[in-house]
Amino acid sequence: MRYLPAIAVALLVGGTVLAGPAAAEPIPAPPLPDVSGEFPAPSGLLPGLQQLIDQVIPPPPIAPAPEPTGPARQVAPLPPSLAALRLATLPSAVGDPMFDLRPAGLDDLLEGQVIDVRDVRATAAPLMLLPIARALLVKYRTTDAHGGASYATATLIVPAADWPGPGPRPVVVNNLPIDALGRICTPGYTLAHGLHPDTSTTDFVPPTTHIAALRGYAVLIPDHEGPSMAYAEPIVAGHAVLDSIRAVRGLLPDEFGASRFGIVGYSGGAIATHGAVKLIASYAPELAQVVAGAALGGVPADYEILARSMNGNLASGVFMGAVLGIGRERPEILARMNNLAQWVATSPVKDMCGSSYGLAGVLMLPIDIAANYPDPLHSTLAMEIYRATRMEGVKSAAPLYIYNGEQEFWIPADGARNLYQEQCRLGVPAVYRSVLGEHIIAGALGYPEAMLWLDARLRGIPAADEC
Structure with missing residues (x-):
């Protein structure tokens, strides 16, 4: 205080x-x-x-x-x-080279190329409350807002249960609302070091990571603000999300090289999701057939x-x-x-x-x-x-599910509706849901249908187009 x-x-x-x-x-x-x-x-x-x-x-x-x-x-x-x-x-610096150390020769690496990997199962497993086979903190090369080489981290959680569906295990990319200025505030730091006073409640509520793992999905949790903790910068966040997918596919090609990836994010996590889907075509075109869909709510799409x-x-x-x-x-x-x-x-x-x-x-x-x-x-x-921050006129390379509270007074629904209408004009299969309530209530009420929509995309069901 x-x-x-x-x-x-x-x-x-x-x-x-x-x-x-x-x-x-x-x-x-x-x-x-x-x-x-x-x-x-x-x-x-x-x-x-x-x-x-x-x-x-x-x-x-x-x-x-x-x-x-x-x-x-x-x-x-x-x-x-x-x-x-x-x-x-x-x-x-937080005293952990995975988060602090800018590697030598970073400019010579490809986007998404893995720099380092750490097994964090010992600290992540107690937070998952269900058996997991693997928890990996992955550090990889990404790109900053100006096209320069940077790095980011993401945590991959693989449940112990076998994937019950056909084909390779899908992956939920859970863009949490990090909304922070310090590196200790990231979900990656908590999963690597355990709970601490600055761990955010939104790392666990709603329990997207746990629900996805219970469904048999792997979960990828990017620290999408990058080493500068560029909170709310959509280009940095979009690059970090897409390069986390590249990193996992390159690190474990036999396991996830042919997997579907679905992206989800609410509020601050929606900033990263919005940036990622609009950057696929220009920054990571090979992922256009990999990202099956993206669900985003409470969307700060228009500053x-x-x-x-x-x-x-x-x-x-x-x-x-x-x-x-x-x-x-x-x-x-x-x-x-x-x-x-x-x-x-x-x-x-x-x-x-x-x-x-x-x-x-x-x-x-x-x-x-x-x-x-x-x-x-x-x-x-x-x-x-x-x-420029709206990234207006840029077409998402993935189907979209967009929702926002109709009574939202801090992140008004106009921004989300405008995004939906823009993507419809550009020919993107999209769904929009107006949800009762302000930011917290709408987040809770809109969450179940958004997750069901994403679940269907990961199971290979084509997205409905309500434009």
């Missing part, structure tokens, strides 16, 4: 820059002002306050970033001060809608965390933070899980308060970034 006021300010970072490319190709980065540059006086929601903050509070002391080695990570080199700020906002529904209310803490998470991959966000926001973004806040920083919503502060230029949510740049 002692960090709440700081969290609220630091993560109110200028929603102008919820950035993301429309497809696999990165959009050009906008000009990046040096973080020490001056901006016009605010004229929006909080006139004068942004300037006052920077007049009263000096910038935090930040060590210079080391000279880059190897291929440039960004579309264009960052100004030195911004490169140093970005480095200072990245999550801290322009969220900028209206989650700003300045009880959801603002989550929205702020998402902005900072995206800023780790899209440093133009960081360039637009004022001094106080920089202090907090480089503080222990950067390692917090959603259950901690989400509490900042009780302050109900608008995101404008931490930007260093006026009216950030309505700038020209903001409009372009909202469009």
Whole structure:
């Protein structure tokens, strides 16, 4: 609780820059002002306050970033001060090389190529509450939001019972709503190290992993935010999900090389699912016949809608965390933070899980308060970034089941309905279900039918098209 006021300010970072490319190709980065540059006086929601903050509070002391080695990570080199700020906002190491260590020669590996494997059955089996034959933590090469080499981790759970159906055992790709800024918050860390105070309840509720394993399916759980913990960045997440499938197929080709994979995700997990299905055709076309379908609910598909529904209310803490998470991959966000926001973004806040920083919503502060230029949510740049993050006009390569709460006030159903209508226009077999309730109630009520739909896809039944 002692960090709440700081969290609220630091993560109110200028929603102008919820950035993301429309497809696999990165959009050009906008000009990046040096973080020490001056901006016009605010004229929006909080006139004068942004300037006052920077007049009263000096910038935090930040060590210079080391000279880059190897291929440039960004579309264009960052100004030195911004490169140093970005480095200072990245999550801290957790002391486990599977999560912390960037391998040498990463640029020479293929997407999805396995880097390391660890048997985690001893710690994962007690959490599964049913017999399992195997639990593997897999580290593999993936791609960041700008096309640069990165890495990610995912955990593969294989139940002890034989697969009762025909053909090879199918795999459920369970995109959990990680919604976190620290590496310790990932499901992979919990499955590898056991329960700890920051383990998220949503790792186990709803019990998708357990239900799928009871059905005989293998379960693949990606840590889809990547090593930068780029919460809510759909391109990073989509790449990590698709490359986790590639990694499992390459690691165990006799067992899963011909398996069907079905993807599921709710809320933050739907961000990863949305990114993955739209990136299959351009990033991993060989998986178009492998991914049998994707079910996604409580879908944050349109950040322009969220900028209206989650700003300045009880959801603002989550929205702020998402902005900072995206800023780790899209440093133009960081360039637009004022001094106080920089202090907090480089503080222990950067390692917090959603259950901690989400509490900042009780302050109900608008995101404008931490930007260093006026009216950030309505700038020209903001409009372009909202469009790009929607990945609009990109066709899913898999059938879709989309559901959303009709009374949802923080992630309104308009975004999910628009996604459904877009995919129908593009010729994707799709189903949409309007579910009674807000985010939590709708998640519970919509879950059973979504899982039944995914189960049918994994058993080889063609998807109905309700467009």
